[in-house]
Amino acid sequence: AQTVTQSQPEMSVQEAETVTLSCTYDTSESDYYLFWYKQPPSRQMILVIRQEAYKQQNATENRFSVNFQKAAKSFSLKISDSQLGDAAMYFCAYPDTGRRALTFGSGTRLQVQP
Amino acid sequence: GAGVSQTPSNKVTEKGKYVELRCDPISGHTALYWYRQSLGQGPEFLIYFQGTGAADDSGLPNDRFFAVRPEGSVSTLKIQRTERGDSAVYLCASSAFGTPYNEQFFGPGTRLTVL
Numbered sequence: 001a002q003t004v005t006q007s008q009p010e011m012s013v014q015e016a017e018t019v020t021l022s023c024t025y026d027t028s029e030s031d032y033y034l035f036w037y038k039q040p041p042s043r044q045m046i047l048v049i050r051q052e053a054y055k056q057q058n059a060t061e062n063r064f065s066v067n068f069q070k071a072a073k074s075f076s077l078k079i080s081d082s083q084l085g086d087a088a089m090y091f092c093a094y095p096d097t098g099r100r101a102l103t104f105g106s107g108t109r110l111q112v113q114p
Numbered sequence: 115g116a117g118v119s120q121t122p123s124n125k126v127t128e129k130g131k132y133v134e135l136r137c138d139p140i141s142g143h144t145a146l147y148w149y150r151q152s153l154g155q156g157p158e159f160l161i162y163f164q165g166t167g168a169a170d171d172s173g174l175p176n177d178r179f180f181a182v183r184p185e186g187s188v189s190t191l192k193i194q195r196t197e198r199g200d201s202a203v204y205l206c207a208s209s210a211f212g213t214p215y216n217e218q219f220f221g222p223g224t225r226l227t228v229l
Binding site for chain 1: 145147149154155156157158159162164169170173203205207212213214215217218219220221222223225
């Protein structure tokens with residue numbers, strides 16, 4: 001079974017600074033996707049960014065980018081120019097091709113200091 | 115159109131009671147998922163529907179949990195003889211095709227509290 005590990009329960013960043021959230025995963029597959037979801041206090045999970053494993057280029061969405069290291073099975077999220085609205089729980093997720101569902105990490109709570 | 119909606123947003127019940135949680139997916143989405151999120155944890159898979167049928171219910175913790183999607187749209191998660199350990203946020207998600215690579219769109223969840 002696939003596993004997803006987020007080793008940082010909490011992170012803090014100053015407004016306008018950059019922060020990196022870590023994620024590692026375990027899989028025997030060669031072609032797959034990885035996701036980062038954001039969950040604000042409203043509880044609604046929102047997709048932040050998606051990476052295709054067969055693509056060499058790291059995905060980027062505005063202020064959000066990933067550092068994908070396939071050999072190391074590492075998938076970190078970098079948030080640049082942090083804003084107060086970025087404060088939330090962030091979950092790394094891997095789609096289980098067998099179960100057709102997402103396997104989530106335990107999450108990282110990001111605080112943004114003004 | 116509208117996103118995924120879930121009702122009620124909060125449900126408080128007593129141990130041993132029966133509850134139903136409802137999910138309205140995005141119109142046209144064939145795949146629907148239920149997850150359970152305990153405090154301080156990531157969501158955990160419960161069941162996946164493709165159309166009207168439960169394609170994978172291997173995440174349901176025991177036979178007190180059951181879910182239906184009779185017309186391939188709205189889904190209801192049913193919990194019998196609730197226990198305090200069932201207290202959690204129940205999240206519903208839908209996606210257009212149900213492949214592992216499609217984005218799943220989540221609802222705001224139902225917070226279930228069993229006293």
